[in-house]
Amino acid sequence: MTDLFTDDYAASADAADPLQRFRAQFHMPRFGDVEQAYFVGNSLGLQPRGARAQVEDVLDKWAMEAVEGHFRGNSQWMTYHSLLSTQLAEVVGALPDEVIAMNSLTANLHFLMVGFYRPSAERPAILMEAGAFPSDRYALESQVRFHGFDPATDLIEVQPGADGLFGMDAIAAAIDQHGHRLALVLWPGVQYRTGEAFDLAEITRLGHAAGAVVGFDLAHAVGNLPLQLHDSNADFAVWCHYKYLNSGPGAVAGAFVHARHATTDRPRFAGWWGHDQATRFQMGPDFQPTPGADGWQLSNPPILGLAPLRASLDLFTEAGMPALRAKSEILTGYLETLIRSQLDDVLDIVTPADRARRGAQLSLRVRGGREQGRALFEDLAANGVLGDWREPDVIRISPAPLYNSHADVLRFVRAVARWRDA
Numbered sequence: 001m002t003d004l005f006t007d008d009y010a011a012s013a014d015a016a017d018p019l020q021r022f023r024a025q026f027h028m029p030r031f032g033d034v035e036q037a038y039f040v041g042n043s044l045g046l047q048p049r050g051a052r053a054q055v056e057d058v059l060d061k062w063a064m065e066a067v068e069g070h071f072r073g074n075s076q077w078m079t080y081h082s083l084l085s086t087q088l089a090e091v092v093g094a095l096p097d098e099v100i101a102m103n104s105l106t107a108n109l110h111f112l113m114v115g116f117y118r119p120s121a122e123r124p125a126i127l128m129e130a131g132a133f134p135s136d137r138y139a140l141e142s143q144v145r146f147h148g149f150d151p152a153t154d155l156i157e158v159q160p161g162a163d164g165l166f167g168m169d170a171i172a173a174a175i176d177q178h179g180h181r182l183a184l185v186l187w188p189g190v191q192y193r194t195g196e197a198f199d200l201a202e203i204t205r206l207g208h209a210a211g212a213v214v215g216f217d218l219a220h221a222v223g224n225l226p227l228q229l230h231d232s233n234a235d236f237a238v239w240c241h242y243k244y245l246n247s248g249p250g251a252v253a254g255a256f257v258h259a260r261h262a263t264t265d266r267p268r269f270a271g272w273w274g275h276d277q278a279t280r281f282q283m284g285p286d287f288q289p290t291p292g293a294d295g296w297q298l299s300n301p302p303i304l305g306l307a308p309l310r311a312s313l314d315l316f317t318e319a320g321m322p323a324l325r326a327k328s329e330i331l332t333g334y335l336e337t338l339i340r341s342q343l344d345d346v347l348d349i350v351t352p353a354d355r356a357r358r359g360a361q362l363s364l365r366v367r368g369g370r371e372q373g374r375a376l377f378e379d380l381a382a383n384g385v386l387g388d389w390r391e392p393d394v395i396r397i398s399p400a401p402l403y404n405s406h407a408d409v410l411r412f413v414r415a416v417a418r419w420r421d422a
């Protein structure tokens with residue numbers, strides 16, 4: 001068998017990578033004279049080299065055309081968000097009218113819950129995962145309270161198994177047990193701490209069968225896994241664009257509203273940018289929503305904030321999610337193989353071994369507990385290998401298929417081995 005733990009192997013695998021050219025499209029953070037081995041694209045994706053030009057285009061247009069920039073040229077600001085929708089829809093497996101780039105992630109969760117979380121005395125509850133990203137839990141808990149219900153009974157948190165993972169069985173059992181009381185199932189596409197990926201279509205099927213609305217937080221799934229949001233039949237979804245979508249700190253976020261809700265009369269918090277585009281500037285007093293996801297917008301969007309997303313989406317369009325996923329499976333598989341063969345005495349892999357149940361990220365528990373974990377994490381950073389730390393004892397390593405390489409993975413494994421052997 002080929003020795004995978006060699007520079008030769010990593011170099012030949014990188015040479016055979018059909019997406020190799022995309023790395024040069026990004027600014028790789030520096031570590032002294034060399035590039036950092038950056039594994040934190042699940043937290044803040046790297047800057048596409050094209051982002052600056054997109055931002056400068058907006059600045060130039062503003063400088064030269066001022067208010068008329070709204071109405072002039074292909075990238076006019078009036079329709080700027082719809083430039084993005086076609087490409088974004090491709091990334092998440094939706095129809096262009098089903099997606100919109102707007103607001104921020106937690107804001108979108110709240111705004112969509114205005115329409116899609118309609119609790120009643122018989123069905124007041126939300127089902128979510130225990131150990132969720134705090135912002136999601138805060139949002140859901142505050143929504144339950146806002147409607148006059150009690151999170152102690154009406155925010156139902158499914159507990160993971162002893163291995164920290166859920167699996168479909170636990171989710172199915174929870175929906176079965178609580179189904180008659182559920183107004184909403186809100187589930188992640190990929191769990192941020194463990195990297196466990198979920199079958200959105202199956203969760204939707206189970207939630208709907210129980211009579212609940214089903215929504216997803218796809219913060220860690222978008223740009224990571226090929227999604228089929230339309231076919232999943234989910235009612236709605238929200239995500240951010242600064243993780244795998246590489247659109248910059250605090251980038252404008254995304255939302256999906258299934259086509260069957262395009263002209264819903266569910267309540268919503270309205271704003272003028274959600275008003276029918278044909279009559280928006282008649283400035284009439286009555287709100288008539290644009291059909292589809294566009295109708296959930298409130299304000300005219302921050303064009304400067306959207307500009308980097310254009311640069312990023314161009315790269316996703318060019319690479320294509322199937323090719324990205326194919327590389328991602330190989331790259332994360334390489335990381336897994338080397339950890340199992342070289343670092344078995346240092347790291348336990350929390351993320352499922354089944355490739356269908358994970359994306360790019362592996363969550364690694366350091367043997368010896370929190371102090372050892374912190375020591376390793378800091379030693380890695382001091383040697384130009386950047387992962388991230390999740391209390392109490394997890395290091396997350398996420399090889400992003402657009403820009404990470406086998407050579408990066410090798411550097412990580414060598415750095416851990418050096419720390420162990422020191």
Ligand SMILES: *Cc1c(COP(=O)(O)O)cnc(C)c1O
Pocket residue numbers: 104105106107133135136188192217219220240
């Ligand atoms: C990254 C992330 C967030 C961050 O929320 P913002 O509103 O973008 O600050 C929220 N939820 C999940 C699951 C995340 O992964």
